[in-house]
Amino acid sequence: MEPRSPSKSRLPIMGFIYKHRALKIGLTLLIILLLLLVGVYVSSKPWKTRFGLKRSYFTVVVDCGSTGTRVSVYEWMIKSGFSDRELPILINAYPDNSTNSHSRKGSCQYHCIQTEPGLDKFVGNSSGVRTALKPLILWAEQWVPFERHRDTPIYVLATAGLRRLPSEDARWVLEDIEAVVKEHAFMYRKSWIRVLSGKEEAYYGWVALNYKLGIFNNSTRLPTLGLLDLGGSSLQVVAEIDELKEDECFLRSKIGSLEHLIFASSWSAFGLNEAFDRTVVMLSHSQALRQGSWGTFEVSHPCLSSNFVQNYTCKGCFGLSPSDSESLHSQVQRNELNSIFLVGEPNWERCKVLARAAAVNSSGSDWSLLTDGSKCEASCASLNGSNVLNLTMITQSIPRFHALSGFFAVYTTLNLNPRANLTKIWEKGQELCSRSWADLSSTSKSQNYAAQYCFHVPYMASLIEDALCLTDKEIIFGPGDVSWTLGAALVDGGFLWLGSSRAQTNILTLKNMGVISSTVFLFIFLVFLFFLVYRSQVKLPMPSKKVVAVGPSLPSYIFPKRCPN
Incomplete structure (x- = not known):
């Protein structure tokens, strides 16, 4: 029998080795693919929700107000089993009351950091806008984790300060704002840097109030709360109504799964600061034009102490046109007539009448003849508009109003007790002013304090009593940490927690970039792992198989030489 060739006996062994390597590579690739799929699945929201995990996100809102610019940072949590009908949970609002910062000002005491003055003072001044805005964004970056900056939206929303500017001036300021915002890593869109309408500002405040007090976070419909929000330039009044009317003040809104019909009104020039300015104009119209010892015209104010003297810019004082000013005082230019000296002439009863006149927007000529009779009428945009609405009819179904911002500061x-009635407000206000006016050794700081609150108290009470006619409603002052910025963060940031079908924009894809980048990293890591496995020839577990032992190697077979023929 012819011996078997050794090369032929080696072929089955070599085939087994090649099959073994192919199987090992195939299993390695399969494991990498499975791990990659698991990684993608773990990184996705459905997995987190299904297994009870939670995720959080941040929103940054910059409030460009008439007196200053403020920033707030909100951190939200989306709970497990979350659906589009639910609202996210607010877990933190920065800064909190314990935050210390050189940027915090006395007029901004709750959940905000502020720079002054307002951005409406920086028309054509890019460096001024940058100086006011950049520290606020840098501060916000400290509260948002660095790795979350790119998926955190920032909204820069201006209120009455920019709203009263000519549209071209407001546009310049917004462009300067955008130039600062784009230098930072926060997510932004041009539409997120804008001037709010009065109705938007009012609506955001109403959403913030009812969300904060748990009205929206209930499975059943609860009566919503009315809002009174008094700022430096404007007054917001919002309440839910029974039926929608054909008017610019009424709107339909869906919060969670419930729909609301809302009356949202903003009265420009009825904020604390502008109302005070209006009283100075009223006084200048009713007083005889007289020149003081300083060579500047004087206006005496009944809400100020007798030792109060301050240089004051009054546009519209005396009601003089340029021609009138030239005929009256040829040596005095019109801009000089706008600069007056405001002096104190304290009189509580006259102060009350003046504050009431400012509250109901009485004309400058007849304010001193105003009686205690309540007008109780208000228009949607301003009290002297053509479309007059009776607020007592609109708000009859609202059992309770919360008075915020300027109202809360005066309270x-x-x-006062948060549920103090108007009688108590009048009494405490008179007591405060009498004490301030009697202190003739007042410093400049305490003078300004008296000037502020001796007008604000009667003006606030007159708004509630005479302009809004809410004396039969329960008015609660506070809570002090509620701002319309919370409502803006919840509503405008809805794409972060709503389903993709209800997303406002396609910005959600930017948010998912974090998941994509982590998946790519995982894939690269697994490819590297496969390379190591392949190079080291690590044997993977194989199914047990009995292999017949191979005997000792056969000696090489030497073919005999052929004998020559």
Whole structure:
């Protein structure tokens, strides 16, 4: 029998080795693919929701107000089993009351950091806008984790300060704002840097109030709360109504799964600061034009102490046109007539009448003849508009109103009970002013304090009593940490927690970039792992198989030489 060739006996062994290597590579690739799929699945929201995990996100809102610019940072949590009908949970609002910063100002005491003055003072001044805005964004970056900056939206929303500017001036300021915002890593869109309408500002405040007090976070419909929000330039009044009317003040809104019909009104020039300015104009119209010892015209104010003297810019004082000013005082230019000296002439009863006249927007000529009779009428945009609405009819189904911002600041100063009635407000206000006016050794700081609150108290009470006619409603002052910025963060940031079908924009894809980048990293890591496995020839577990032992190697077979023929 012819011996078997050794090369032929080696072929089955070599085939087994090649099959073994192919199987090992195939299993390695399969494991990498499975791990990659698991990684993608783990990184996705459905997995987190299914297994009870939670995720959080941040929103940054910059409030460009008439007196200053403020920033707030909100951190939200989306709970497990979350659906589009639910609202996210607010877990933190920065800064909180314990935050210390050189940027915090006395007029901004709750959940905000502020720079002054307002951005409406920086028309054509890019460096001024940058100086006011950049520290606020840098501060916000400290509260948002670095790795979350690119998926955190920032909204820069301006209110009455920019709203009263000519549209071209407001556009310049917004462009300067955008130039600063784009230098930072926060997510932004041009439409997120804008001037709010009065109705938007009012609506955001109403959403913030009812969300904060748990009205929206209930499975059943609860009566919503009315809002009174008094700022430096404007007054917001919002309440839910029973039926929608054909008017610019009424709107339909869906919060979670419930729909609301809302009356949202903003009265420009009825904020605390502008109302005070209006009283100075009223006084200048009713007083005889007289020149003081300083060579500047004087206006005496009944809400100020007798030792109060301050240089004051009054546009519209005396009601003089340029021609009138030239005929009256040829040596005095019109801009000089706008600069007056405001002096104190304290009189509580006259102060009350003046504040009431400002509250109901009485004309400058007849304010001193105003009686205690309540007007109780208000228009949607301003009290002297053509479309007059009776607020007592609109708000009849609202059992309770919350008075925020300027209202809350006055309440805090007077040390009132949150449910104090108007009688108590009048009493405490008179007591405060009498004490301030009697202190003739007042410093400049305490003079300004008296000037602020001796007008604000009667003006606030007159708004509630005479302009809004809410004396039969329960008015609660506070809570002090509610701002319309919370409502803006919840509503405008809805794409972060709503389903993709209800997303406002396609920005959601930017948010998912974090998941994509982590998946790519995982893939690269697994490819590297496969390379190591392949190079090291690590044997993977194989199914047990009995292999017949191979005997000792056969000696090489030497073919005999052929004998020559």
